[in-house]
Amino acid sequence: MRRFADLFTRLDRSTGTGDKRAALVAYFRDAPPADAAWALWLLSGGKIGGSRARIASSGELRAWIAEESATPSWLVDDSYDAVGDLAETLALLLDDPATPAPDLPLHAWIEQRLLPVANADAASRREVVVAAWRSLPFAERFLFNKLLTGALRVGVSRGLVQQALAEASGVDIALIAQRMLGEWTPSAAFLQRLTSREAQPGDAASPYPFFLASPLESEPDALGPIAEWLLEWKWDGIRLQLIRRAGDIALWSRGEERLDGRFPEIEAALATLPRDAVLDGELLGWRDGEAPLPFTALQTRIQRRKPGAKTLADTPVRVLAYDLLELDGDDLRAHPLEARRALLEDLLDRHGDPRIAVSPRVEAATWADAAGLRAGSRARGVEGLMLKRRAAPYQNGRKRGDWWKWKIDPLTIDAVLLYAQAGHGRRSTLYTDYTFGLWDGDALVPVAKAYSGLDDREILKLDAWIRAHTTERFGPVRAVAHHHVFELGFEAVNRSARHKSGIAVRFPRILRWRHDKPMQEADRLETLQALAR
Structure with missing residues (x-):
């Protein structure tokens, strides 16, 4: 775990692609194969056990850290809001152990500690998580929490990880990228097949990496x-x-x-x-x-x-x-x-x-x-x-x-901001995920969600307005006063029985903030319905 925590820290602090690649190459050359396979999986966007393995929910982690650190739940939530990253918040709320436990390899932490309790009862899962919190120093505790939350974002792309593995192993990156397509399980045996220069079982059914426009x-x-x-x-x-x-x-x-x-x-x-x-x-x-x-x-x-x-x-x-x-x-x-x-x-x-x-x-x-x-x-x-x-x-x-x-140019509508939710990563402390609605009679009906299209200045301005004009809260979602109109772009409109509006739009995004338009002049639902296929 310590070796991977050092890599994670270096990647997280580096802003240069060359430095990140050098750190990855060094790690893949020196790490035990089983650890390197899990590092490849995690840095390429994989999660422990995939989407079906439940180690701990966000709510459970907040409750457990409140109990272990003797911190009121409201203060844990406020700390999370201030820090903006749950894994870091959890790591900060406990002191380092007086005597850290002996270093356990990354693959052992995952395969021997976490996966055996996946989807088990809450008491079993809590015992494993809290024991790790109590035994790991800060850097490793922070990484451990990242593994739990599935938010291992350190500014490295899948392609960069593949480049580093290709350099460390001497195998052509095209072959590595091809073999990594589809489902695979992190293991020393898989890493050996991945970096082998000989033909491998499964190669006959493997696709090539796609060329993208x-x-x-x-x-x-x-x-x-x-x-x-x-x-x-x-x-x-x-x-x-x-x-x-x-x-x-x-x-x-x-x-x-x-x-x-x-x-x-x-x-x-x-x-x-x-x-x-x-x-x-x-x-x-x-x-x-x-x-x-x-x-x-x-x-x-x-x-x-x-x-x-x-x-x-x-x-x-x-x-x-x-x-x-x-x-x-x-x-x-x-x-x-x-x-x-x-x-x-x-x-x-x-x-x-x-x-x-x-x-x-x-x-x-x-x-x-x-x-x-x-x-x-x-x-x-x-x-x-x-x-x-x-x-x-x-x-x-x-x-x-x-x-x-x-x-072709996108279809557009002018819609009213109805709801907002905090974003993720560097935007986790800002309200950047928005829900918009159109007029249906005298009511506004939600029709689209969007989170891209505003610049940083506009995001900060809108975030402050949302906080000051929240009318209701539904967990992480805030309902806001109906006031602001935004022009939304999208590729297509289709009928949908799954949506309250009866309409689904494809790839919605914000084109501009319509400061010039009052909400009464936003578009009506029938305008969107007329475009539906």
């Missing part, structure tokens, strides 16, 4: 001649890699989830490809002769691991493939997009199954012509255009310059 922030003319670019529609579906290798069939989402069984019609089509291949594309709800179905239609499918006949009939799906990453075992990612695309079109033309089709090219002679086509995106059920350099290789992650998404 960047938002186009300037006019497309700045990209050069349009002839150097391939244009496609920006589909609003589920990004997938489809893998067929030596009889193995696998579907992987960009969220690193294997989707076997959820889309059996796509798996059946993939199994009949004339050659082994790895395809990159978009899964869409789609009925013959129609535009793509709204994204919400796919949500009914993604939640069913074994969809029945009615589900399959109600929401038919297809994949529009736009890239070919591997063919008959040959990695094509370094080839130019134009060459990969030609092989993809030939493969799917010979396949002839409409359930896996090529994403059509969008033909435009000039950027002005492309802009005209983009303007009609919403009527087509798409989000805009994708711009891909014809000579570009298929890269790993979000590398700017070769893939751009030129999305």
Whole structure:
């Protein structure tokens, strides 16, 4: 634990990427494999036991520290509000032990102390947690609390952690990133497989790291001649890699989830490809002769691991493939997009199954012509255009310059602030998560939540106003006086029986604070309903 606590402290205090990477490399080179595997898991965003293992809730931790430190509950809560981080608050409310316990490895703390009591009765869980508090010095106690709260944020990305492991092990980062996709369990054996230069079990069903597009922030003319670019529609579906290798069939989402069984019609089509291949594309709800179905239609499918006949009939799906990453075992990612695309079109033309089709090219002679086509995106059920350099290789992650998404301008409404809640991380002491409503008759009905779009100055100003104009409290949520109007942007509107308003908006965010508009002039619910698909 001490070694990982030292790493955590160095990462937390460093602002330089190079220093963070050097600290990670040193740790991976020196740490025992089982500890290094858990460090990799935690620093890559994993939590102890995943989402189903309950060690302690926030309320339990606050109650236990109040009892152990003889601190009134109200003072614990006030301390938490002042500090802004629960793990740090818990660590500060107890003194260091006079004689620290012998150092226990990180993997032993997790596998021998915490996981055995996960989901056990409160007394068993409390005993383990309090014993750790009483035996660990501050830095290790703080880290231990971070493990409990699942808030191990120290300014390192998953990519940076993978870079460090690649440097420490001498294994290509692309192979490490590929093997880390999907579900895995931290262990010394997994770390050995991850950093092996030999082919490993499971490699045949592993996807490649996805290449991600960047938002186009300037006019497309700045990209050069349009002839150097391939244009496609920006589909609003589920990004997938489809893998067929030596009889193995696998579907992987960009969220690193294997989707076997959820889309059996796509798996059946993939199994009949004339050659082994790895395809990159978009899964869409789609009925013959129609535009793509709204994204919400796919949500009914993604939640069913074994969809029945009615589900399959109600929401038919297809994949529009736009890239070919591997063919008959040959990695094509370094080839130019134009060459990969030609092989993809030939493969799917010979396949002839409409359930896996090529994403059509969008033909435009000039950027002005492309802009005209983009303007009609919403009527087509798409989000805009994708711009891909014809000579570009298929890269790993979000590398700017070769893939751009030129999305249409968002739909907008003017809505009234109704509720506010404190944020997370560095914003945990500020009210930065907001709920907005529209007029339905004489009442305001909640329609969207948003937490991005304001600058730091506006956040501070609004936070002070919220504190001074709170009308009710519901746990961490404050209801506020109805006064402020904000312009919200979003990508789409869909009917939804799950929401009180009957409407669900996609990707809401704050565009601006409408100081010029009184709340009586905010939009009405029927305005939003008219936009719904």
